[in-house]
Amino acid sequence: MSSCFCDKAIERTADDVATNAQDKLVQSSDPKHPANLICTLCKLFYYNNWVTGTGGGISIKDSKSKYIYIAPSGVQKEQLQPEDMFVMDPETDAYVRTPQKYKPSACTPLFMACYKRRAAGAVIHTHSQHAVMCSLIFGNEFKIANIEQIKAIPSGEKDPVTGKDINLSFFDTLAIPIIDNTAHEEDLVGGLQMALHQYPAATAVIVRRHGIYVWGPSVEKAKVFNEAIDYLMELAVKMYQLGIPPDCGIGDEKKHLTL
Numbered sequence: 001m002s003s004c005f006c007d008k009a010i011e012r013t014a015d016d017v018a019t020n021a022q023d024k025l026v027q028s029s030d031p032k033h034p035a036n037l038i039c040t041l042c043k044l045f046y047y048n049n050w051v052t053g054t055g056g057g058i059s060i061k062d063s064k065s066k067y068i069y070i071a072p073s074g075v076q077k078e079q080l081q082p083e084d085m086f087v088m089d090p091e092t093d094a095y096v097r098t099p100q101k102y103k104p105s106a107c108t109p110l111f112m113a114c115y116k117r118r119a120a121g122a123v124i125h126t127h128s129q130h131a132v133m134c135s136l137i138f139g140n141e142f143k144i145a146n147i148e149q150i151k152a153i154p155s156g157e158k159d160p161v162t163g164k165d166i167n168l169s170f171f172d173t174l175a176i177p178i179i180d181n182t183a184h185e186e187d188l189v190g191g192l193q194m195a196l197h198q199y200p201a202a203t204a205v206i207v208r209r210h211g212i213y214v215w216g217p218s219v220e221k222a223k224v225f226n227e228a229i230d231y232l233m234e235l236a237v238k239m240y241q242l243g244i245p246p247d248c249g250i251g252d253e254k255k256h257l258t259l
């Protein structure tokens with residue numbers, strides 16, 4: 001009898017130790033810790049209409065532990081708390097932290113494809129209406145040229161001396177693949193992987209009638225790319241409404257303007 005009680009106590013202690021270790025992964029006073037930053041960015045994105053009605057989300061790879069932080073599924077993203085986060089070890093694809101009351105985000109396989117195939121440091125998924133509008137207007141590719149804001153987006157080239165990413169120039173064209181939506185988020189993986197293969201320089205993929213996935217080597221860069229691309233998609237829709245193709249040459253806009 002007493003040994004049974006002891007066994008249970010030992011089991012409980014082991015469980016408590018494991019739970020405490022898991023909880024430590026999401027407890028930090030550092031606002032830049034992935035568990036805190038996901039909450040902060042989701043709030044910010046909510047007020048941009050990018051992650052409303054539980055849609056969209058963010059995942060961040062911790063630069064020290066290399067663990068991947070992912071928000072749970074079907075929750076109001078602007079109300080997330082650090083303790084709501086799933087944590088995955090990308091070496092084993094196993095969760096090292098699983099909050100009891102939630103399921104992992106349906107976007108997880110897409111986030112993982114970006115981490116594995118693009119060495120991403122963070123992946124942002126939004127249900128931006130500008131992305132949806134571009135996917136309705138354009139075919140399998142969104143292109144925009146000669147707009148100052150494209151200079152925030154990497155060209156895919158690296159500086160041979162510093163090894164740093166070279167961004168697009170004002171005179172370049174930004175091209176982002178558009179893939180078709182599927183009934184279930186996880187079924188998007190095939191289309192996403194195809195687009196990653198066909199567009200080695202791309203830092204985003206638009207999903208028709210759904211939204212956009214944007215990634216970068218760090219969360220700071222992914223945030224900048226997402227903001228710049230969203231600005232460009234919004235502008236492209238306005239240009240299109242005026243009859244101006246977003247990828248038209250400098251000076252050619254007057255030929256197209258329908259005002």
Ligand SMILES: CSC[C@@H](O)[C@@H](O)C(=O)COP(=O)(O)O
Binds near residue numbers: 054055056072105125
């Ligand atoms: C409004 S439901 C949207 C989901 O199906 C999906 O597209 C999405 O972006 C979020 O999935 P989630 O599993 O809540 O992280």
Ligand SMILES: [Zn+2]
Binds near residue numbers: 055056125185211
């Ligand atoms: Zn979505």
